[in-house]
Amino acid sequence: MRQHKLALCKEHYLEWIPEQTERFIKKYEMFTREEKILVAVSGGKDSLSLWDILVRLGYQADGLYLGLGIDGGINYSNESRRLAEKFAKENNLKLHVVDIEKEYGQPIPVMAQISHRGYGKPCAVCGLAKRHEMNRIARDLGYDVLATGHNLDDEAAVLFGNTLNWVSEYLLRQGPVLPASADGLARKVKPLCRFYEREMTAYAIARGIEYIYEECPFAEGSQSILYKETLNQLETVRPGAKLIFYLNFLEARKSGNLFIEKNMEMQKMHPCPKCGQPTSAPDFCSFCRMIEKMKAEITSSD
Amino acid sequence: MAVKLILRDKEYEVRPGMALVDALKKNNIVPESVIATRDGEMITDDEILRDGDVVKLIAVISGG
Ligand code: SF4
Ligand SMILES: [Zn+2]
Numbered sequence: 530m531r532q533h534k535l536a537l538c539k540e541h542y543l544e545w546i547p548e549q550t551e552r553f554i555k556k557y558e559m560f561t562r563e564e565k566i567l568v569a570v571s572g573g574k575d576s577l578s579l580w581d582i583l584v585r586l587g588y589q590a591d592g593l594y595l596g597l598g599i600d601g602g603i604n605y606s607n608e609s610r611r612l613a614e615k616f617a618k619e620n621n622l623k624l625h626v627v628d629i630e631k632e633y634g635q636p637i638p639v640m641a642q643i644s645h646r647g648y649g650k651p652c653a654v655c656g657l658a659k660r661h662e663m664n665r666i667a668r669d670l671g672y673d674v675l676a677t678g679h680n681l682d683d684e685a686a687v688l689f690g691n692t693l694n695w696v697s698e699y700l701l702r703q704g705p706v707l708p709a710s711a712d713g714l715a716r717k718v719k720p721l722c723r724f725y726e727r728e729m730t731a732y733a734i735a736r737g738i739e740y741i742y743e744e745c746p747f748a749e750g751s752q753s754i755l756y757k758e759t760l761n762q763l764e765t766v767r768p769g770a771k772l773i774f775y776l777n778f779l780e781a782r783k784s785g786n787l788f789i790e791k792n793m794e795m796q797k798m799h800p801c802p803k804c805g806q807p808t809s810a811p812d813f814c815s816f817c818r819m820i821e822k823m824k825a826e827i828t829s830s831d
Numbered sequence: 832m833a834v835k836l837i838l839r840d841k842e843y844e845v846r847p848g849m850a851l852v853d854a855l856k857k858n859n860i861v862p863e864s865v866i867a868t869r870d871g872e873m874i875t876d877d878e879i880l881r882d883g884d885v886v887k888l889i890a891v892i893s894g895g
């Protein structure tokens with residue numbers, strides 16, 4: 530299984546990840562080497578690794594760090610900014626920094642309080658502001674593509690939530706690429722969407738990337754973490770489950786078979802010649818076939 | 832002596848001679864949610880733990 534990739538020696542592992550990333554970039558037609566890419570960098574393992582990989586592959590990738598103004602007793606924003614800036618400096622890369630408080634007068638937690646959005650947690654406001662600012666900077670500075678570090682576990686957790694609630698409008702939009710909109714929003718891509726979170730952690734460690742290990746304090750007890758933990762328990766007993774969940778979803782949507790009503794119409798049903806129940810099998814229904822087969826076996830073994 | 836597993840501020844002791852994956856499961860740690868290192872090097876799930884090993888576990892789950 531895939532897990533065995535972690536058993537590759539360090540050198541090969543560090544080659545394998547960019548090779549696979551390149552394959553996904555091509556497969557999903559994310560971007561070319563002529564396009565300008567803006568990587569959303571949080572200081573975490575995924576976004577810093579993504580930046581590292583794209584640069585190693587020879588893409589034109591600059592970074593964007595958004596200062597959210599979150600302290601939470603662990604100096605979260607300052608520390609993550611320090612790590613993002615350190616990575617940029619050490620690798621001679623261009624990092625744009627936007628500080629929400631400087632730009633709009635208040636840090637995210639205060640903004641959330643004042644606007645009364647999001648039931649005591651700033652995450653709704655934070656997500657809204659992040660999307661808005663990423664789009665704004667990409668447009669104002671003329672980037673073709675906005676790349677984020679979402680990994681397979683992130684995508685599987687989002688899909689799990691959207692499936693539990695059957696939010697079809699989100700299910701129709703979730704994927705490795707969201708095309709540019711007519712009114713000027715940049716294309717959005719997730720080049721790491723097929724790597725396990727565990728694989729990305731291993732990459733960051735093996736590459737010696739210094740990333741922020743502490744969570745944003747507001748992430749504690751969040752739904753996405755609950756979904757990830759749940760899916761990891763499943764993965765432990767059924768290796769490959771997360772990847773199958775995500776890839777089969779992409780496949781089902783692409784083929785137009787995701788929604789059941791449509792599917793039912795397309796399938797031609799006819800009555801089973803033996804029992805009369807509707808079946809899509811060419812002749813007898815599956816049950817009648819099973820009974821026939823069983824009878825045949827019993828007589829042949831007599 | 833024994834084998835020590837460290838995850839954030841928690842410590843677990845296990846018997847030597849066990850595979851890492853079994854040591855994790857025995858302590859209700861989901862193997863898929865951590866990466867294990869020994870002396871700064873990553874080790875895989877099937878690694879047999881030896882007496883005196885100190886295994887540092889790095890949580891992989893992030894997100895909000
Ligand atoms: S958990 Fe994520 S969305 Fe919520 S406040 Fe922190 S960074 Fe923003
Ligand atoms: Zn706006």
Ligand SMILES: [Zn+2]
Pocket residue numbers: 801802803804805806813814815816817
């Ligand atoms: Zn029948």
